[in-house]
Amino acid sequence: MTTTLDGELKVSASTNFNAELHARPSIYFSGPSLVEHVAFMPASTQTQGIVEIQQKNATSDDGIRVQIEHHTEFTTVTRVTPLKLPVQAWPQETRFHKDFGVTTTPSQLICRISVLVLDAPPEDLSPTLRQYGFGDTAASAIGGSAAQVCSDFLVGPGESSRILLFNAELNAYRLGRMVRRICEIETYRSMALLGLPEARRLAPVLKYFDEKLTDLTNRHLNTPADEHKRLLDEISTLSAHVISATAETRNRFGATAAYATIVEERIAELRESHVPGFQRFGVFVARRFKPAVRTCAATALRLEQLSHATMHLLDLLQTRIQLEIEYQNTVQIRAMAERAAVQLKIQRAVEGFSIIAISYYLLSLLKMTAETLDHAGVHLGPFTMLVSIPVVVAAVALTVFRVRHALR
Incomplete structure (x- = not known):
């Protein structure tokens, strides 16, 4: 035996495994x-x-x-x-x-x-x-x-x-x-038959679960959007009950399946043959035992299928709610885009009016300047005012466009 801790653990595990082979001696x-x-x-x-x-x-x-x-x-x-x-x-x-x-x-x-x-x-x-x-x-x-x-x-x-x-x-x-x-x-x-009372106890419960699931599935097809939260709560409650019932009986039904396998193996090990006039020992056991085992297996399978069905329905409803939320978000985004486009048009219109207004004020200022110079003896001809109009408008428009470009 090695003196290392790992070696001692390996030897101890090997000893335990070997002892398990002799744990069930016969008398x-x-x-x-x-x-x-x-x-x-x-x-x-x-x-x-x-x-x-x-x-x-x-x-x-x-x-x-x-x-x-x-x-x-x-x-x-x-x-x-x-x-x-x-x-x-x-x-x-x-x-x-x-x-x-x-x-x-x-x-x-x-x-x-x-x-x-x-x-x-x-x-x-x-x-x-x-x-x-x-x-x-x-x-x-x-x-x-x-x-x-x-x-x-x-x-x-x-x-x-x-x-x-x-x-x-x-x-x-x-x-x-x-x-x-x-x-x-x-x-x-x-x-193995300890699972049968559990299967019988769950029979009416599973029937109720099936009926409830059918009702929720039909309602899922026709429920308006304002009642989705209530439907989601009911499906979540049903799913919780199914999962709880599955957790309570999983070990028992799993043990039933394991014990049933051992029973079948032990019957096979008897190596039976027929005695005239009598039903075989193993056949008698199997014919009255297997239906109970199948009942437990069917109940466990039914619970598993109900669990998958409720979770699938829950996922479908959540997907439907998510799609409706995304659709609402799309509508809102589209409305915001339309409002932004309108605001942009208004802004451009305002910019056009602002160019006209600024140009008007500048031209009015030039006119007042020309009139003042005329009273002072400096005479400016009409041609000067005609030339100044496009120049002022172009300068104001260029300035506004440069400011808008800088803001962007």
């Missing part, structure tokens, strides 16, 4: 046994303090084995109790809450599964299933016909779903992994 066992599996979701993030068991993986003197696993959202407790033949009836199930200190308050019980593992299956399953109280049952040969699994998926008196597993050729390791897959199917199926 290996053989012979008739009762496997009890409980999954529950803590109400707080302090998952480690919910289960009060002295050891994570414990084996007692009578062969009972217990295993606890902490997952991202939930915790599972698995207990394997060896049984003595013959097993005439379903064994008495363990009181997890009392015997193991597992409290459902403030935690939420997700599922409880009891798997009764027996020897090779009988030739006729029906009498055995009736003996253990099973009703309409699904059954499959699993593991390449090395075992058979049966269940009616009903919750019994102990709040557990009962599964009957007949082991024909599985050794302890394969049997432990097979039981683990069966428990995981039920656990992840229950976790």
